[in-house]
Amino acid sequence: MKNLRNCKKRNYMQTLIFFLFLTSGVVAQKLTKQEAIRLTLENNFGILIATNDIQIASNNKNILNSGYLPNVTGDAAAVYNRDNIEAQFANGETNILNGAESDRYNAAVNLNYTLFDGLGRWYNYKRLKEQYNLTELQARETIENTILQLFTVYFEIARLTENVAILKETLQISEERITRSNYQFEYGQNTKLDVLNAQVDVANDSINLINTKQLLVNTKRDLNLIVNNDLTKTFEVDTTINFVNRLQIDGFLEKSFENNVRILRNQSNIKINEYDLKVSKSGYLPTIGLTGTYGWNKNNNNAAAFLATLTSDGLSASVNLSWNLFDGGRTITEIKNAKIALETQEIQQEQLEQEVKRDIANALGNYENRLKVYEIQQQNVVTNQNNFERSKERFNLGQITSIEFRQAQINLIQAQTNKTLAKYDAKLAELQLLQLTGQLLNIEF
Incomplete structure:
Protein backbone atom coordinates (compact mmCIF):
# COMPACT_ATOMS: atom_id res chain seq x y z
CA MET A 1 0.00 0.00 0.00
CA LYS A 2 2.93 2.30 0.70
CA ASN A 3 4.21 1.78 -2.87
CA LEU A 4 0.74 2.50 -4.19
CA ARG A 5 0.58 5.80 -2.29
CA ASN A 6 4.07 6.75 -3.55
CA CYS A 7 3.00 5.98 -7.12
CA LYS A 8 -0.13 8.15 -6.78
CA LYS A 9 1.95 10.96 -5.31
CA ARG A 10 4.48 10.76 -8.15
CA ASN A 11 1.74 10.85 -10.79
CA TYR A 12 0.15 13.84 -9.06
CA MET A 13 3.45 15.74 -9.07
CA GLN A 14 4.05 14.95 -12.76
CA THR A 15 0.57 16.22 -13.61
CA LEU A 16 1.11 19.38 -11.58
CA ILE A 17 4.47 20.15 -13.20
CA PHE A 18 3.03 19.55 -16.66
CA PHE A 19 0.11 21.88 -15.91
CA LEU A 20 2.42 24.61 -14.62
CA PHE A 21 4.54 24.30 -17.72
CA LEU A 22 1.53 24.75 -19.96
CA THR A 23 0.16 27.74 -18.07
CA SER A 24 3.46 29.56 -17.57
CA GLY A 25 5.13 28.88 -20.91
CA VAL A 26 5.07 31.40 -23.71
CA VAL A 27 3.24 30.25 -26.81
CA ALA A 28 5.64 30.30 -29.74
CA GLN A 29 4.63 32.41 -32.69
CA LYS A 30 3.50 30.49 -35.77
CA LEU A 31 5.69 30.92 -38.83
CA THR A 32 3.45 30.36 -41.84
CA LYS A 33 4.82 29.26 -45.19
CA GLN A 34 4.01 32.64 -46.74
CA GLU A 35 5.77 34.50 -43.92
CA ALA A 36 8.82 32.24 -44.26
CA ILE A 37 8.99 33.01 -47.97
CA ARG A 38 8.67 36.75 -47.32
CA LEU A 39 11.46 36.72 -44.73
CA THR A 40 13.67 34.70 -47.05
CA LEU A 41 13.18 37.03 -50.01
CA GLU A 42 13.87 40.07 -47.84
CA ASN A 43 16.73 38.82 -45.66
CA ASN A 44 18.49 35.78 -47.13
CA PHE A 45 22.16 36.55 -47.74
CA GLY A 46 22.36 34.76 -51.08
CA ILE A 47 19.27 36.52 -52.41
CA LEU A 48 20.55 39.91 -51.23
CA ILE A 49 23.81 39.32 -53.11
CA ALA A 50 21.88 38.26 -56.24
CA THR A 51 19.79 41.45 -55.97
CA ASN A 52 22.97 43.54 -55.90
CA ASP A 53 24.22 41.72 -59.00
CA ILE A 54 20.99 42.70 -60.79
CA GLN A 55 21.53 46.35 -59.84
CA ILE A 56 25.08 46.24 -61.24
CA ALA A 57 23.82 44.68 -64.49
CA SER A 58 21.10 47.34 -64.67
CA ASN A 59 23.71 50.07 -64.33
CA ASN A 60 25.83 48.46 -67.04
CA LYS A 61 22.97 48.39 -69.58
CA ASN A 62 22.23 52.06 -69.04
CA ILE A 63 22.77 54.57 -71.87
CA LEU A 64 25.55 56.09 -69.78
CA ASN A 65 27.58 52.91 -70.32
CA SER A 66 26.68 52.40 -73.98
CA ASN A 81 57.38 84.48 -67.76
CA ARG A 82 59.97 86.88 -66.33
CA ASP A 83 62.95 87.26 -68.69
CA ASN A 84 66.12 89.31 -69.16
CA ILE A 85 66.16 90.29 -72.84
CA GLU A 86 68.83 91.94 -75.01
CA ALA A 87 67.24 92.97 -78.31
CA GLN A 88 69.47 94.23 -81.18
CA PHE A 89 67.65 95.99 -84.04
CA ALA A 90 68.64 96.30 -87.69
CA ASN A 91 69.77 99.89 -87.33
CA GLY A 92 72.34 98.81 -84.80
CA GLU A 93 70.49 99.95 -81.72
CA THR A 94 70.42 97.63 -78.73
CA ASN A 95 67.64 97.48 -76.18
CA ILE A 96 68.18 95.67 -72.91
CA LEU A 97 65.18 94.62 -70.82
CA ASN A 98 65.76 93.21 -67.36
CA GLY A 99 62.83 91.45 -65.67
CA ALA A 100 60.53 91.69 -68.68
CA GLU A 101 57.20 90.13 -67.77
CA SER A 102 54.75 88.31 -69.99
CA ASP A 103 51.85 85.94 -69.39
CA ARG A 104 49.54 83.72 -71.41
CA TYR A 105 46.09 82.31 -70.69
CA ASN A 106 44.05 79.79 -72.60
CA ALA A 107 40.92 77.70 -72.11
CA ALA A 108 39.13 75.24 -74.35
CA VAL A 109 36.15 72.87 -74.40
CA ASN A 110 36.71 69.74 -76.50
CA LEU A 111 34.10 67.34 -77.83
CA ASN A 112 34.81 63.90 -79.27
CA TYR A 113 32.03 61.78 -80.66
CA THR A 114 32.10 58.52 -82.59
CA LEU A 115 29.60 58.69 -85.41
CA PHE A 116 30.15 55.15 -86.63
CA ASP A 117 32.33 52.30 -85.37
CA GLY A 118 31.29 49.42 -87.58
CA LEU A 119 28.18 48.73 -85.42
CA GLY A 120 30.38 47.39 -82.62
CA ARG A 121 28.92 49.85 -80.17
CA TRP A 122 25.36 48.89 -81.13
CA TYR A 123 25.92 45.15 -80.62
CA ASN A 124 27.83 45.72 -77.42
CA TYR A 125 24.88 47.74 -76.12
CA LYS A 126 22.51 44.87 -76.97
CA ARG A 127 24.96 42.48 -75.33
CA LEU A 128 24.79 44.48 -72.09
CA LYS A 129 21.00 44.31 -72.17
CA GLU A 130 21.13 40.55 -72.64
CA GLN A 131 23.69 40.33 -69.84
CA TYR A 132 21.11 42.02 -67.63
CA ASN A 133 18.52 39.40 -68.64
CA LEU A 134 21.04 36.67 -67.83
CA THR A 135 21.72 38.18 -64.42
CA GLU A 136 17.99 38.22 -63.70
CA LEU A 137 17.78 34.54 -64.65
CA GLN A 138 20.74 33.76 -62.40
CA ALA A 139 19.03 35.61 -59.56
CA ARG A 140 15.83 33.67 -60.23
CA GLU A 141 17.77 30.42 -60.07
CA THR A 142 19.29 31.52 -56.76
CA ILE A 143 15.83 32.33 -55.42
CA GLU A 144 14.41 28.99 -56.57
CA ASN A 145 17.26 27.05 -54.97
CA THR A 146 16.89 29.05 -51.77
CA THR A 152 13.38 21.28 -47.12
CA VAL A 153 14.18 22.65 -43.65
CA TYR A 154 10.64 23.93 -43.00
CA PHE A 155 9.08 20.53 -43.71
CA GLU A 156 11.74 18.81 -41.63
CA ILE A 157 10.67 21.01 -38.70
CA ALA A 158 7.03 20.10 -39.42
CA ARG A 159 7.92 16.39 -39.50
CA LEU A 160 9.84 16.59 -36.23
CA THR A 161 7.00 18.58 -34.66
CA GLU A 162 4.55 15.81 -35.51
CA ASN A 163 7.02 13.19 -34.29
CA VAL A 164 7.35 15.01 -30.96
CA ALA A 165 3.57 14.88 -30.56
CA ILE A 166 3.59 11.16 -31.39
CA LEU A 167 6.38 10.45 -28.91
CA LYS A 168 4.67 12.50 -26.19
CA GLU A 169 1.54 10.42 -26.60
CA THR A 170 3.63 7.26 -26.58
CA LEU A 171 5.38 8.32 -23.39
CA GLN A 172 2.04 9.09 -21.75
CA ILE A 173 0.74 5.61 -22.60
CA SER A 174 3.93 4.04 -21.24
CA GLU A 175 3.63 6.03 -18.00
CA GLU A 176 0.03 4.88 -17.62
CA ARG A 177 1.30 1.36 -18.11
CA ILE A 178 3.71 1.80 -15.18
CA THR A 179 0.85 2.92 -12.98
CA ARG A 180 -1.26 -0.05 -14.02
CA SER A 181 1.64 -2.45 -13.55
CA ASN A 182 2.23 -1.11 -10.04
CA TYR A 183 -1.45 -1.56 -9.18
CA GLN A 184 -1.41 -5.10 -10.53
CA PHE A 185 1.81 -5.89 -8.66
CA GLU A 186 0.36 -4.56 -5.39
CA TYR A 187 -2.64 -6.83 -5.79
CA GLY A 188 -0.56 -9.79 -6.92
CA GLN A 189 -1.87 -9.87 -10.48
CA ASN A 190 1.61 -9.73 -12.10
CA VAL A 200 12.47 0.36 -19.25
CA ASP A 201 9.96 1.31 -21.94
CA VAL A 202 9.32 4.68 -20.27
CA ALA A 203 13.06 5.35 -20.16
CA ASN A 204 13.43 4.51 -23.86
CA ASP A 205 10.43 6.64 -24.82
CA SER A 206 11.79 9.53 -22.76
CA ILE A 207 15.17 9.31 -24.48
CA ASN A 208 13.56 9.24 -27.92
CA ASN A 229 16.56 35.66 -38.13
CA ASP A 230 17.94 35.63 -34.61
CA LEU A 231 19.22 32.07 -34.16
CA THR A 232 17.54 31.82 -30.75
CA LYS A 233 14.11 32.80 -32.07
CA THR A 234 11.53 30.10 -31.45
CA PHE A 235 8.40 29.46 -33.51
CA GLU A 236 5.93 26.83 -34.63
CA VAL A 237 5.33 25.82 -38.24
CA ASP A 238 2.29 24.87 -40.27
CA THR A 239 2.05 21.09 -40.61
CA THR A 240 -0.76 21.09 -43.19
CA ILE A 241 0.16 20.02 -46.71
CA ASN A 242 -1.76 20.77 -49.90
CA PHE A 243 -0.70 19.12 -53.14
CA VAL A 244 -0.99 20.78 -56.54
CA ASN A 245 -3.74 19.47 -58.80
CA ARG A 246 -2.44 16.84 -61.20
CA LEU A 247 -4.05 18.51 -64.23
CA GLN A 248 -2.19 21.69 -63.33
CA ILE A 249 1.08 19.79 -63.11
CA GLU A 254 3.93 20.74 -71.38
CA LYS A 255 5.68 24.13 -71.10
CA SER A 256 8.66 23.02 -69.04
CA PHE A 257 11.24 23.87 -71.75
CA GLU A 258 9.80 27.37 -72.06
CA ASN A 259 10.14 28.05 -68.34
CA ASN A 260 13.06 25.98 -67.06
CA VAL A 261 15.58 28.47 -65.72
CA ARG A 262 18.66 26.47 -66.74
CA ILE A 263 17.51 26.29 -70.37
CA LEU A 264 16.58 29.98 -70.39
CA ARG A 265 19.95 30.87 -68.90
CA ASN A 266 21.82 28.95 -71.58
CA GLN A 267 19.70 30.53 -74.32
CA SER A 268 20.70 33.91 -72.95
CA ASN A 269 24.35 32.87 -73.11
CA ILE A 270 23.87 31.91 -76.76
CA LYS A 271 22.54 35.40 -77.55
CA ILE A 272 25.50 36.96 -75.76
CA ASN A 273 27.90 34.87 -77.84
CA GLU A 274 26.09 35.91 -81.01
CA TYR A 275 26.58 39.56 -80.07
CA ASP A 276 30.24 38.87 -79.30
CA LEU A 277 30.66 37.52 -82.81
CA LYS A 278 29.02 40.59 -84.35
CA VAL A 279 31.17 42.90 -82.23
CA SER A 280 34.26 41.10 -83.50
CA LYS A 281 33.13 41.48 -87.13
CA SER A 282 32.75 45.22 -86.63
CA GLY A 283 36.56 45.37 -86.71
CA TYR A 284 36.37 45.01 -90.51
CA LEU A 285 34.53 48.33 -90.89
CA PRO A 286 35.85 51.89 -90.57
CA THR A 287 35.39 54.27 -87.68
CA ILE A 288 34.09 57.77 -88.27
CA GLY A 289 34.55 60.39 -85.55
CA LEU A 290 33.64 63.99 -84.94
CA THR A 291 35.89 66.40 -83.06
CA GLY A 292 34.99 69.90 -82.00
CA THR A 293 36.80 72.53 -79.94
CA TYR A 294 35.91 75.95 -78.64
CA GLY A 295 38.99 77.81 -77.38
CA TRP A 296 39.99 81.16 -75.89
CA ASN A 297 43.56 82.54 -75.71
CA LYS A 298 45.09 85.72 -74.30
CA ASN A 299 48.77 86.73 -74.43
CA ASN A 300 50.21 89.68 -72.50
CA ASN A 301 53.65 90.13 -74.11
CA ASN A 302 56.69 91.97 -72.83
CA ALA A 303 58.09 95.18 -74.36
CA ALA A 304 60.25 93.30 -76.83
CA ALA A 305 57.23 91.87 -78.65
CA PHE A 306 55.58 93.50 -81.64
CA LEU A 307 52.11 93.25 -80.05
CA ALA A 308 51.61 94.02 -76.40
CA THR A 309 48.38 92.03 -76.04
CA LEU A 310 46.84 89.36 -78.22
CA THR A 311 43.38 87.86 -77.53
CA SER A 312 41.60 85.27 -79.64
CA ASP A 313 38.70 82.82 -79.41
CA GLY A 314 37.04 80.54 -81.91
CA LEU A 315 35.37 77.29 -82.79
CA SER A 316 36.91 74.44 -84.77
CA ALA A 317 35.42 71.15 -85.89
CA SER A 318 36.61 68.17 -87.91
CA VAL A 319 35.38 64.82 -89.12
CA ASN A 320 37.87 61.99 -89.30
CA LEU A 321 37.78 58.50 -90.71
CA SER A 322 39.93 55.63 -89.52
CA TRP A 323 39.99 52.29 -91.27
CA ASN A 324 42.20 49.56 -89.91
CA LEU A 325 42.99 47.77 -93.14
CA PHE A 326 45.10 45.12 -91.43
CA ASP A 327 45.70 44.70 -87.70
CA GLY A 328 48.09 41.77 -87.84
CA GLY A 329 45.28 39.21 -87.84
CA ARG A 330 43.81 40.11 -84.43
CA THR A 331 40.26 40.64 -85.78
CA ILE A 332 40.38 37.40 -87.78
CA THR A 333 41.42 35.47 -84.67
CA GLU A 334 38.71 37.08 -82.56
CA GLN A 354 18.59 16.18 -72.71
CA GLU A 355 19.58 16.54 -69.06
CA VAL A 356 16.45 18.52 -68.23
CA LYS A 357 14.29 15.89 -69.97
CA ARG A 358 15.91 13.22 -67.84
CA ASP A 359 15.62 15.26 -64.63
CA ILE A 360 11.93 15.98 -65.24
CA ALA A 361 11.20 12.31 -65.99
CA ASN A 362 13.02 11.25 -62.82
CA ALA A 363 11.34 13.94 -60.72
CA LEU A 364 7.90 13.01 -62.06
CA GLY A 365 8.53 9.33 -61.32
CA ASN A 366 9.73 10.13 -57.80
CA TYR A 367 6.72 12.34 -57.19
CA GLU A 368 4.19 9.74 -58.32
CA ASN A 369 5.98 7.01 -56.36
CA ARG A 370 6.07 9.04 -53.14
CA LEU A 371 2.41 9.93 -53.46
CA LYS A 372 1.57 6.22 -53.66
CA VAL A 373 3.81 5.51 -50.66
CA TYR A 374 2.03 8.25 -48.73
CA GLU A 375 -1.38 6.75 -49.54
CA ILE A 376 -0.18 3.33 -48.38
CA GLN A 377 1.28 4.76 -45.18
CA GLN A 378 -2.00 6.52 -44.41
CA GLN A 379 -3.83 3.21 -44.59
CA ASN A 380 -1.06 1.54 -42.62
CA VAL A 381 -1.59 3.98 -39.75
CA VAL A 382 -5.31 3.15 -39.68
CA THR A 383 -4.53 -0.56 -39.55
CA ASN A 384 -1.91 -0.20 -36.82
CA GLN A 385 -4.14 2.13 -34.82
CA ASN A 386 -6.92 -0.47 -34.82
CA ASN A 387 -4.42 -3.17 -33.91
CA PHE A 388 -3.07 -1.08 -31.03
CA GLU A 389 -6.52 -0.31 -29.64
CA ARG A 390 -7.44 -4.00 -29.66
CA SER A 391 -4.09 -4.90 -28.11
CA LYS A 392 -4.62 -2.30 -25.40
CA GLU A 393 -8.03 -3.75 -24.53
CA ARG A 394 -6.66 -7.27 -24.39
CA PHE A 395 -3.66 -6.11 -22.32
CA ASN A 396 -5.95 -4.43 -19.82
CA LEU A 397 -7.90 -7.70 -19.60
CA GLY A 398 -4.68 -9.65 -19.09
CA GLN A 399 -5.10 -11.61 -22.32
CA ILE A 400 -1.71 -10.60 -23.82
CA THR A 401 1.69 -9.95 -22.28
CA SER A 402 3.37 -6.58 -21.88
CA ILE A 403 5.85 -7.57 -24.58
CA GLU A 404 3.04 -8.14 -27.09
CA PHE A 405 1.43 -4.85 -26.09
CA ARG A 406 4.76 -3.04 -26.49
CA GLN A 407 5.23 -4.51 -29.95
CA ALA A 408 1.82 -3.20 -31.01
CA GLN A 409 2.80 0.20 -29.61
CA ILE A 410 6.12 0.20 -31.51
CA ASN A 411 4.36 -0.78 -34.73
CA LEU A 412 1.98 2.15 -34.35
CA ILE A 413 4.84 4.59 -33.68
CA GLN A 414 6.67 3.41 -36.78
CA ALA A 415 3.53 3.63 -38.90
CA GLN A 416 2.80 7.17 -37.71
CA THR A 417 6.35 8.43 -38.21
CA ASN A 418 6.59 6.71 -41.61
CA LYS A 419 3.36 8.38 -42.68
CA THR A 420 4.68 11.77 -41.60
CA LEU A 421 7.93 11.19 -43.46
CA ALA A 422 6.10 10.03 -46.59
CA LYS A 423 3.87 13.13 -46.55
CA TYR A 424 6.73 15.61 -46.54
CA ASP A 425 8.83 13.53 -48.94
CA ALA A 426 5.97 13.65 -51.43
CA LYS A 427 5.63 17.42 -51.05
CA LEU A 428 9.37 17.99 -51.53
CA ALA A 429 9.29 15.77 -54.62
CA GLU A 430 6.48 17.96 -55.93
CA LEU A 431 8.48 21.14 -55.30
CA GLN A 432 11.51 19.69 -57.09
CA LEU A 433 9.29 18.86 -60.07
CA LEU A 434 7.83 22.37 -60.04
CA GLN A 435 11.31 23.87 -60.00
CA LEU A 436 12.29 21.89 -63.09
CA THR A 437 9.16 23.05 -64.91
CA GLY A 438 9.91 26.66 -63.93
CA GLN A 439 6.79 27.07 -61.78
CA LEU A 440 8.19 26.96 -58.25
CA LEU A 441 7.71 30.71 -57.77
CA ASN A 442 4.25 30.77 -59.33
CA ILE A 443 2.29 28.51 -56.96
CA GLU A 444 0.49 29.11 -53.69
CA PHE A 445 2.08 27.54 -50.65
Missing part, protein backbone atom coordinates in the same frame (compact mmCIF):
# COMPACT_ATOMS: atom_id res chain seq x y z
CA GLY A 67 29.31 54.51 -75.70
CA TYR A 68 26.61 56.48 -77.55
CA LEU A 69 27.20 59.68 -75.62
CA PRO A 70 30.06 62.06 -76.53
CA ASN A 71 33.17 62.76 -74.49
CA VAL A 72 33.47 66.40 -73.40
CA THR A 73 36.64 67.68 -71.77
CA GLY A 74 37.75 71.07 -70.56
CA ASP A 75 41.32 72.40 -70.64
CA ALA A 76 42.77 75.54 -69.15
CA ALA A 77 46.29 76.87 -68.61
CA ALA A 78 48.11 79.97 -67.37
CA VAL A 79 51.81 80.73 -68.07
CA TYR A 80 53.90 83.48 -66.50
CA ILE A 147 13.12 28.53 -51.62
CA LEU A 148 13.63 24.80 -52.14
CA GLN A 149 16.24 24.80 -49.38
CA LEU A 150 13.84 26.76 -47.18
CA PHE A 151 11.04 24.23 -47.53
CA THR A 191 5.26 -9.96 -11.25
CA LYS A 192 7.90 -7.35 -10.61
CA LEU A 193 9.27 -8.14 -14.08
CA ASP A 194 6.23 -6.48 -15.67
CA VAL A 195 6.88 -3.33 -13.65
CA LEU A 196 10.54 -3.29 -14.65
CA ASN A 197 9.65 -3.80 -18.33
CA ALA A 198 7.28 -0.85 -18.16
CA GLN A 199 9.97 1.30 -16.54
CA LEU A 209 11.47 12.27 -27.04
CA ILE A 210 14.47 14.21 -25.68
CA ASN A 211 16.59 13.46 -28.77
CA THR A 212 13.78 14.41 -31.15
CA LYS A 213 13.18 17.67 -29.30
CA GLN A 214 16.88 18.56 -29.53
CA LEU A 215 16.92 17.74 -33.24
CA LEU A 216 13.87 19.98 -33.64
CA VAL A 217 15.63 22.87 -31.88
CA ASN A 218 18.72 22.44 -34.09
CA THR A 219 16.62 22.38 -37.26
CA LYS A 220 14.83 25.57 -36.22
CA ARG A 221 18.25 27.24 -35.99
CA ASP A 222 18.91 26.11 -39.57
CA LEU A 223 15.68 27.79 -40.68
CA ASN A 224 16.54 30.98 -38.76
CA LEU A 225 19.83 31.07 -40.66
CA ILE A 226 18.05 30.79 -44.02
CA VAL A 227 15.61 33.63 -43.24
CA ASN A 228 18.39 35.59 -41.45
CA ASP A 250 0.44 18.25 -66.55
CA GLY A 251 0.06 21.78 -67.93
CA PHE A 252 3.35 22.77 -66.32
CA LEU A 253 5.07 19.76 -67.89
CA ILE A 335 36.04 36.15 -85.11
CA LYS A 336 37.23 32.54 -85.28
CA ASN A 337 37.23 32.20 -81.49
CA ALA A 338 33.79 33.85 -81.22
CA LYS A 339 32.38 31.33 -83.72
CA ILE A 340 33.85 28.43 -81.75
CA ALA A 341 32.46 29.81 -78.47
CA LEU A 342 29.01 30.15 -80.06
CA GLU A 343 29.15 26.59 -81.38
CA THR A 344 30.18 25.32 -77.94
CA GLN A 345 27.26 27.12 -76.34
CA GLU A 346 24.83 25.59 -78.85
CA ILE A 347 26.23 22.11 -78.12
CA GLN A 348 25.77 22.75 -74.42
CA GLN A 349 22.17 23.73 -75.14
CA GLU A 350 21.49 20.33 -76.74
CA GLN A 351 23.16 18.57 -73.82
CA LEU A 352 21.23 20.65 -71.31
CA GLU A 353 17.89 19.91 -72.96
